[in-house]
Amino acid sequence: DGGITQSPKYLFRKEGQNVTLSCEQNLNHDAMYWYRQDPGQGLRLIYYSQIVNDFQKGDIAEGYSVSREKKESFPLTVTSAQKNPTAFYLCASSISRINQPQHFGDGTRLSIL
Amino acid sequence: ELKVEQNPLFLSMQEGKNYTIYCNYSTTSDRLYWYRQDPGKSLESLFVLLSNGAVKQEGRLMASLDTKARLSTLHITAAVHDLSATYFCAVDTYNFGNEKLTFGTGTRLTIIP
Numbered sequence: 001d002g003g004i005t006q007s008p009k010y011l012f013r014k015e016g017q018n019v020t021l022s023c024e025q026n027l028n029h030d031a032m033y034w035y036r037q038d039p040g041q042g043l044r045l046i047y048y049s050q051i052v053n054d055f056q057k058g059d060i061a062e063g064y065s066v067s068r069e070k071k072e073s074f075p076l077t078v079t080s081a082q083k084n085p086t087a088f089y090l091c092a093s094s095i096s097r098i099n100q101p102q103h104f105g106d107g108t109r110l111s112i113l
Numbered sequence: 114e115l116k117v118e119q120n121p122l123f124l125s126m127q128e129g130k131n132y133t134i135y136c137n138y139s140t141t142s143d144r145l146y147w148y149r150q151d152p153g154k155s156l157e158s159l160f161v162l163l164s165n166g167a168v169k170q171e172g173r174l175m176a177s178l179d180t181k182a183r184l185s186t187l188h189i190t191a192a193v194h195d196l197s198a199t200y201f202c203a204v205d206t207y208n209f210g211n212e213k214l215t216f217g218t219g220t221r222l223t224i225i226p
Contacts, residue, residue, distance in 0.1 A: 031212065042117075042201060042216040043156075050212075058213070090155060094212070099205075101146050101158035102214065 002027045004105035006091050011110045013078065013085060021076045021108045023091035030096035032074035036060060037088040049074055050096050078110065086112050115140045117204050119217035127225050129191050134220045136185040136202035143180045144205035147187055149198045156201065197224045
């Protein structure tokens with residue numbers, strides 16, 4: 001079945017460590033997105049990409065980095081510069097410039113050790 | 114800066130009752146989405162509203178959009194326990210040709226038997 005796969009489901013980070021969250025989709029969608037969700041809050045956009053080898057900062061990009069080398073993959077690295085990384089991270093994809101909803105993965109919960 | 118506000122933030126209602134969730138936004142847009150999120154889970158698309166006056170219905174849920182008032186509503190009819198979840202609205206704005214969703218803070222709905 002087509003969908004979005006995020007891994008791992010749970011991730012722990014030590015102080016000063018970079019960690020990478022995986023997001024893979026087999027929906028043939030052009031656009032991919034990364035959101036952060038804090039407890040009891042809505043989603044905030046970190047980065048998004050409308051096409052391979054191109055991406056834009058969202059509202060809270062500081063301390064994060066991404067790459068888009070393949071259409072299917074949009075990994076997110078949480079760097080040591082992100083001082084408060086504990087959150088639920090959601091990856092989404094959509095067909096670009098067509099009014100269809102974004103499809104979401106099951107999320108990665110990141111915690112600090 | 115676009116702001117998307119939902120109210121109420123928390124809603125407890127008895128089974129069989131009707132209620133409405135409101136979503137106000139601060140900039141011009143004629144594309145609005147409603148999503149549902151169960152605890153610890155991903156987001157599920159409910160409705161896509163693409164024009165002023167748009168109305169969509171699915172089961173006990175009905176969503177509408179008034180672009181002039183910058184207001185969308187999600188109406189629940191004869192609530193049942195299965196509708197307990199957090200509901201998010203999201204406004205779509207074009208950012209230099211790239212689509213971008215801004216989410217509301219969510220409404221946590223609890224249906225009491």
